[in-house]
Amino acid sequence: MKILLLNGSMRGNSSSSLKVAEAFVRGIVSEDKNAEVIKVNLRDKNIEHCYGCFCCWKINKGQCIIRDDMDEIRKLVLESDVIIESFPLYFFGLPSKMKAFMDRMINFVSEYRAVNGDEATGRFLHDMRYPELLKKKLVLVSACGYEETVDCYDSVINQFDKICGHDNYTRIFVPQGGMLAEETFENKVARYLVKFEEAGKEFVRNGKLSEETETKLQIPMLGHNTFSRAINMNWDEPGVGPYGKVVK
Numbered sequence: 278m279k280i281l282l283l284n285g286s287m288r289g290n291s292s293s294s295l296k297v298a299e300a301f302v303r304g305i306v307s308e309d310k311n312a313e314v315i316k317v318n319l320r321d322k323n324i325e326h327c328y329g330c331f332c333c334w335k336i337n338k339g340q341c342i343i344r345d346d347m348d349e350i351r352k353l354v355l356e357s358d359v360i361i362e363s364f365p366l367y368f369f370g371l372p373s374k375m376k377a378f379m380d381r382m383i384n385f386v387s388e389y390r391a392v393n394g395d396e397a398t399g400r401f402l403h404d405m406r407y408p409e410l411l412k413k414k415l416v417l418v419s420a421c422g423y424e425e426t427v428d429c430y431d432s433v434i435n436q437f438d439k440i441c442g443h444d445n446y447t448r449i450f451v452p453q454g455g456m457l458a459e460e461t462f463e464n465k466v467a468r469y470l471v472k473f474e475e476a477g478k479e480f481v482r483n484g485k486l487s488e489e490t491e492t493k494l495q496i497p498m499l500g501h502n503t504f505s506r507a508i509n510m511n512w513d514e515p516g517v518g519p520y521g522k523v524v525k
């Protein structure tokens with residue numbers, strides 16, 4: 278199994294979402310000894326925004342006219358069996374670097390043509406340009422800052438349900454993301470991450486996660502009192518907590 282782990286956090290290797298994604302990947306690798314993993318930090322890549330020119334649909338059939346690091350990333354996508362998109366939740370949606378990557382993948386789907394009734398079914402209105410894309414598995418891994426994930430991921434789920442169909446991708450959404458980067462909680466975090474490793478094993482065995490597992494993975498690491506004390510101290514005490522530091 279070839280796994281492409283795309284890290285869409287501007288916090289690079291310090292990303293909390295990445296911590297979770299890497300735990301999930303550890304689980305995959307422990308279950309599938311032939312698994313190969315390639316990690317790409319999108320923040321280090323030159324990814325131009327989609328020009329919206331539709332040359333890839335009308336002129337160059339499947340080829341984007343922009344030459345940048347997306348050439349290399351698209352090739353990695355085509356060579357992978359599992360694509361993991363790891364990203365923080367920003368304003369209840371995708372952060373711009375990950376969104377720029379996604380927009381630049383439009384050349385992988387065929388042009389939109391109006392067919393009566395398609396809109397009513399709510400299904401995605403594009404065929405895949407390369408049939409092998411349908412065999413690939415997509416996993417979303419994301420941390421958000423709030424105490425719980427309740428309602429936070431509605432827009433993301435709605436978006437990917439439209440693109441892939443609800444049953445065709447895997448969701449790993451984690452609350453209290455900032456706390457995963459808090460040094461005081463190092464041991465707690467290590468214990469918390471075990472369930473994501475287990476999820477990686479389940480993913481190899483079943484090719485997906487059950488709804489039950491997806492729900493369990495959203496259980497917060499800290500109880501309310503500890504979380505509120507920690508997050509408030511982070512804002513109020515200089516030098517305390519993970520926020521207020523630029524991650525290079």
Ligand SMILES: Cc1cc2nc3c(=O)[nH]c(=O)nc-3n(C[C@H](O)[C@H](O)[C@H](O)COP(=O)(O)O)c2cc1C
Pocket residue numbers: 286287288291292293294295364365366367368369370420421422423429453454455
């Ligand atoms: C611009 C911006 C917007 C954010 N929007 C949300 C949000 O809508 N909901 C939320 O729960 N957290 C939000 N957060 C917090 C991040 O999701 C959180 O800090 C996350 O753990 C960062 O993950 P990372 O370390 O993988 O980058 C936002 C943070 C930033 C910087």
